[in-house]
Amino acid sequence: MNEKGVSEKELFDELCSFSNADTNFKKVFSSMCTIPHPIAVAAQQQFSLSNIGDPGLFAGTCRMETEVIRMSASMLNHPDPKSAVGHMTSGGTESNIEAVLHMKNRFLNSISDAENTVENATENKLNNNNNRVNQSKPNLILPKTSHFSFEKIANLLDIDLKKADIDSNFKVIPESVESLIDENTIGLIGIAGNTEFGFCDPIDALSEIALRHELPLHVDAAFGGFVYPFLPESDSTETGDGNENKSKSKKVKFAFDLPGVTSVSIDPHKMGRSVIPGGILIFKNESVIGSSLDKIKVRTPYLTSKYQSTLTGTRPGSSVAATYAVMKHLGAEGYRKNVAYCMELTNHFQNELKKIDLQPYIKPKINIITVSVGDGKNKAADQEKTEKIRAQLLEKYGWNVSATKTVPALRFVLMPHVTKEDITTMLSDLKELLNA
Numbered sequence: 001m002n003e004k005g006v007s008e009k010e011l012f013d014e015l016c017s018f019s020n021a022d023t024n025f026k027k028v029f030s031s032m033c034t035i036p037h038p039i040a041v042a043a044q045q046q047f048s049l050s051n052i053g054d055p056g057l058f059a060g061t062c063r064m065e066t067e068v069i070r071m072s073a074s075m076l077n078h079p080d081p082k083s084a085v086g087h088m089t090s091g092g093t094e095s096n097i098e099a100v101l102h103m104k105n106r107f108l109n110s111i112s113d114a115e116n117t118v119e120n121a122t123e124n125k126l127n128n129n130n131n132r133v134n135q136s137k138p139n140l141i142l143p144k145t146s147h148f149s150f151e152k153i154a155n156l157l158d159i160d161l162k163k164a165d166i167d168s169n170f171k172v173i174p175e176s177v178e179s180l181i182d183e184n185t186i187g188l189i190g191i192a193g194n195t196e197f198g199f200c201d202p203i204d205a206l207s208e209i210a211l212r213h214e215l216p217l218h219v220d221a222a223f224g225g226f227v228y229p230f231l232p233e234s235d236s237t238e239t240g241d242g243n244e245n246k247s248k249s250k251k252v253k254f255a256f257d258l259p260g261v262t263s264v265s266i267d268p269h270k271m272g273r274s275v276i277p278g279g280i281l282i283f284k285n286e287s288v289i290g291s292s293l294d295k296i297k298v299r300t301p302y303l304t305s306k307y308q309s310t311l312t313g314t315r316p317g318s319s320v321a322a323t324y325a326v327m328k329h330l331g332a333e334g335y336r337k338n339v340a341y342c343m344e345l346t347n348h349f350q351n352e353l354k355k356i357d358l359q360p361y362i363k364p365k366i367n368i369i370t371v372s373v374g375d376g377k378n379k380a381a382d383q384e385k386t387e388k389i390r391a392q393l394l395e396k397y398g399w400n401v402s403a404t405k406t407v408p409a410l411r412f413v414l415m416p417h418v419t420k421e422d423i424t425t426m427l428s429d430l431k432e433l434l435n436a
């Protein structure tokens with residue numbers, strides 16, 4: 001650190017040079033985040049000093065957080081939004097960590113209950129066969145295509161990941177999920193808005209499995225949470241049966257209208273148009289976390305609250321205010337427009353792709369398109385070609401595009417900052433690279 005402080009002018013000149021090295025989202029097809037809505041930014045600034053880790057000092061912000069949870073629960077078709085419980089997090093990773101932590105605690109509690117029962121039984125001189133104490137590692141069952149945050153979670157919480165098989169559309173196969181369940185399973189995961197392909201797992205089938213086996217089901221809707229509720233009922237891209245204009249598609253069910261879903265994570269800092277960091281974790285009600293909360297809850301005698309039961313301590317009230325403000329300001333109508341714009345981009349992208357003889361890997365259901373640029377004969381060669389094209393798109397033309405890991409393909413996220421002109425120009429640059 002320098003001994004004497006630098007002048008404001010000098011400092012901000014320097015900050016300018018840092019910010020010039022950051023993206024302004026002009027040529028970004030790789031990000032699930034976007035330019036936040038100006039209303040969210042204004043509210044963020046207004047509440048920049050707010051810390052909901054100490055709720056008594058920021059009672060106003062806490063009221064907004066409660067309202068964000070209620071609005072989100074109702075957006076997620078909760079039959080009784082007031083009974084939902086949850087809080088804001090830093091994003092999808094933290095929400096997933098916390099959801100799985102609750103699953104693990106619930107599981108451990110059930111084991112110690114069973115042990116107590118066994119002790120009683122022993123005292124009563126009952127059969128020794130009942131005396132099984134479960135020693136194996138807890139496991140979590142999730143689709144093979146889940147987000148990489150679950151890899152971190154496995155390490156952090158010392159659990160095994162059991163990855164269920166996927167079908168030709170990359171969705172998890174419910175039978176595979178059910179076949180993996182054993183006595184150490186702590187819960188199930190489904191994805192609504194897959195990171196690489198943008199599909200939704202069959203959450204309705206997972207919900208039935210969860211109920212049948214009395215397991216919690218967490219839905220990772222970090223991306224899809226602010227998309228699926230706002231897709232038009234008759235959205236043509238939802239049918240995929242070649243009869244788009246006539247057939248009516250059903251709304252995708254992925255949340256609390258399915259009785260087996262116990263928690264959902266959604267990210268306002270992705271399609272919610274809020275600021276970073278902004279995640280929301282919602283549990284169906286108090287009873288689904290029940291005693292698992294006791295393991296997380298700590299006494300906080302020197303704070304304005306008696307207990308804290310969130311993973312992190314200090315939490316940005318500015319993100320709560322931004323999310324509250326943008327949700328109130330846009331309303332369902334505004335979010336429908338937001339999603340409609342992104343789906344218009346997605347349809348335009350598909351039409352333009354045809355013109356350069358390419359097609360999506362799977363028909364996009366939401367605003368993510370994955371495209372193979374290889375010939376499909378050799379995976380390693382396709383991977384190499386994909387990586388080369390991705391790098392050239394950036395180096396030669398400045399386009400940020402990502403590559404997928406499940407299959408060798410380029411992946412494009414059509415976020416609100418993208419324009420049709422961007423798509424046309426980028427695809428013509430891509431064509432040039434492919435023809436070179």
Ligand code: 0PR
Pocket residue numbers: 030031032033090091092093094147149191193194195220221222223267
């Ligand atoms: N769950 C799903 C389904 C996700 O897609 C993501 C993030 C997460 C959880 C984790 O969310 P956080 O990163 O908020 O903790 N998916 C994007 C990804 O990893 C996040 C992202 C956002 C990447 C902006 C790049 C970027 O510029 O690809």
